[in-house]
Amino acid sequence: MPSPDYQQSAKLFHSATQLNIVIYSHAGDQLLDLTDSGTIQAFHSRTEFHQIMIQLAAQPANRYLHFVTATKLEYLIVGLIKQSQSVGMVVVGPFITNTFNREAVNDILIDNSYTVSERRRLEQLYQGLPILSSTRIADIGALLVNLFNHALVQSQPVKLIDKRARPHHTTLINVSAESQVQIEKRYLEEQELMDAIAAGNKQGVEKQQHSIARITELFSNRIPHQPLRSTKNISFVYNTLCRIAAHRGGVQPVYLNDISEKYALLIERQNTVSGLKSLTAAMALEYCALVDSVSTNQYSPMIKRAADYILLNLGHHISLGEIATEIGTNPSYLSRKFKAEVGLTITDYLNEKRISEAKKYLERPTPSVTDIALMAGFNNVTYFIKVFKRVVGQTPLDYRNSVGRR
Numbered sequence: 001m002p003s004p005d006y007q008q009s010a011k012l013f014h015s016a017t018q019l020n021i022v023i024y025s026h027a028g029d030q031l032l033d034l035t036d037s038g039t040i041q042a043f044h045s046r047t048e049f050h051q052i053m054i055q056l057a058a059q060p061a062n063r064y065l066h067f068v069t070a071t072k073l074e075y076l077i078v079g080l081i082k083q084s085q086s087v088g089m090v091v092v093g094p095f096i097t098n099t100f101n102r103e104a105v106n107d108i109l110i111d112n113s114y115t116v117s118e119r120r121r122l123e124q125l126y127q128g129l130p131i132l133s134s135t136r137i138a139d140i141g142a143l144l145v146n147l148f149n150h151a152l153v154q155s156q157p158v159k160l161i162d163k164r165a166r167p168h169h170t171t172l173i174n175v176s177a178e179s180q181v182q183i184e185k186r187y188l189e190e191q192e193l194m195d196a197i198a199a200g201n202k203q204g205v206e207k208q209q210h211s212i213a214r215i216t217e218l219f220s221n222r223i224p225h226q227p228l229r230s231t232k233n234i235s236f237v238y239n240t241l242c243r244i245a246a247h248r249g250g251v252q253p254v255y256l257n258d259i260s261e262k263y264a265l266l267i268e269r270q271n272t273v274s275g276l277k278s279l280t281a282a283m284a285l286e287y288c289a290l291v292d293s294v295s296t297n298q299y300s301p302m303i304k305r306a307a308d309y310i311l312l313n314l315g316h317h318i319s320l321g322e323i324a325t326e327i328g329t330n331p332s333y334l335s336r337k338f339k340a341e342v343g344l345t346i347t348d349y350l351n352e353k354r355i356s357e358a359k360k361y362l363e364r365p366t367p368s369v370t371d372i373a374l375m376a377g378f379n380n381v382t383y384f385i386k387v388f389k390r391v392v393g394q395t396p397l398d399y400r401n402s403v404g405r406r
Contacts, residue, residue: 006080007032009147010090017140018269019095019130023080025088026053031080036265052077056089061149064141071108071122072096073129076137078144090148092140097133100126103364110371115315116357117377121258128262130269186215194241197284198249200292205284212238212284213277231276235267238280242287250297251290252308259290302327303341306334310350314357315377320346354378355391362400369396 010021014034023032056065056079065077075093079086100108105123109115114122132140189211196204219234221227243260247253263283270276296307305327310318323346324331338346358376361367367375373384373396388396 005152006082006090006148009152010034012152013092013143013147019092019140022091023088024053024091026086028053031088053089057086061086062145064145066137066141069094070112072100072104074132076141076144078141078148081149090144092144095130095132096126097131097137099131103366106361106364106367109375110367115375115377116354117313117315119315119375120255124258124262128265186211189215190241193284194245194248197242197245197288197291200249200288200295202285202288202292205288208284209281212280216277216280217273227273228271228276231273232267232270235270235276235280235283236264239263239267239283242284246287246291249291250295250304252294252296252312254312255290255294259286299341300337302329302334303338306338306346307342307349310346311353314350314354315375317377317379318350350377351387352391355388358384358388358396359392359399362396363403365400365404369400372396 006023010023010032011034013019014021020035021032022030022035025031052065052067056077059065059079061079061081063078065075067075067077069075073094074096075091077092078090080088080090100123102123105119105126108122109119189208193205193208193212195201196208216231216234216238219230222230222233239260243256246259247256263279266279267276270279294311296304296311299307306323309323309326320331320335324334327334335346338344338349342349344352354376358372361372361375362369369385370381373381376384378384378387385395388394388399392399394402
């Protein structure tokens with residue numbers, strides 16, 4: 001039997017299922033990577049797939065592995081067979097089998113020694129992953145075993161043309177005054193939506209939700225007889241508009257890259273027009289919330305860069321010298337300018353932002369105060385309690401108890 005063409009098989013599988021697929025040699029080298037997400041690629045690099053190769057080699061050729069990582073990412077893995085010999089492995093995923101709320105993400109952060117700096121990216125990753133049922137997992141596993149254990153039969157298309165068909169000739173139609181008004185109104189509503197997102201104005205975005213749904217429906221016939229494809233296209237456009245608006249509102253591009261990537265994947269995976277309408281509405285609100293929570297647009301360019309760096313690295317050790325080096329300025333000059341513009345020293349600003357993150361976790365019965373301190377970037381729990389009491393007026397434990405009584 002001839003060797004299966006694993007590249008063609010992988011591309012066929014990826015196109016049909018929209019699932020990520022990576023092929024490794026026995027040496028652990030990547031032979032093929034069909035991964036749509038840069039974030040997923042980063043998690044792939046942290047996963048010790050080569051250790052799984054040993055377990056896979058002990059399995060019969062008709063078996064596949066269902067691998068769950070410490071971060072709850074799930075994969076299906078089969079051997080790559082050439083001329084009846086295993087020469088590597090095929091890894092499909094990641095996917096998840098359940099949705100993840102904030103408490104579940106918190107547990108993953110703690111168990112894997114992540115900090116609040118990784119939380120937002122982790123949340124975006126899980127929200128963008130496909131959720132597979134046990135039945136679909138079994139079907140995909142069976143498909144993988146058969147696809148990569150046998151030679152791929154090359155298909156050949158045969159085109160049938162109905163000779164009776166006649167092309168429909170379209171004519172140019174003058175735009176009526178009424179149509180012109182509607183077109184201009186549509187562009188005005190798009191601009192109002194972008195302005196609301198850029199301002200972090202949730203009420204303004206909600207006011208435009210009806211317009212978003214109406215325009216999405218209007219464009220569903222842009223490609224004849226393909227309403228789903230047409231609606232996906234306009235949803236991609238809205239994703240871009242929202243991203244541009246949030247950037248204009250002062251959101252650091254790292255945040256925008258993650259959320260834009262997440263919604264691009266969610267849009268492509270949607271199978272209904274109604275689902276896309278709901279998705280675009282949620283998308284606009286999430287971009288707006290991002291502006292409200294992490295925008296630094298109120299500061300001068302240098303201070304904005306310093307504040308962005310702090311917000312992106314809250315969970316890690318940050319020093320004045322490190323920030324100054326990152327943005328290319330003198331530490332003393334940065335310290336003076338920051339205090340004059342923000343009204344706080346860099347240390348006080350950093351501590352206030354860390355305490356703000358810590359409060360979110362203290363509103364729940366878990367995790368522990370020690371875990372929260374470490375996640376928020378405090379290496380010393382005693383110092384965390386001292387700073388928390390100075391900023392909030394209560395100890396962390398008193399704050400948690402007071403929230404629990406509300």
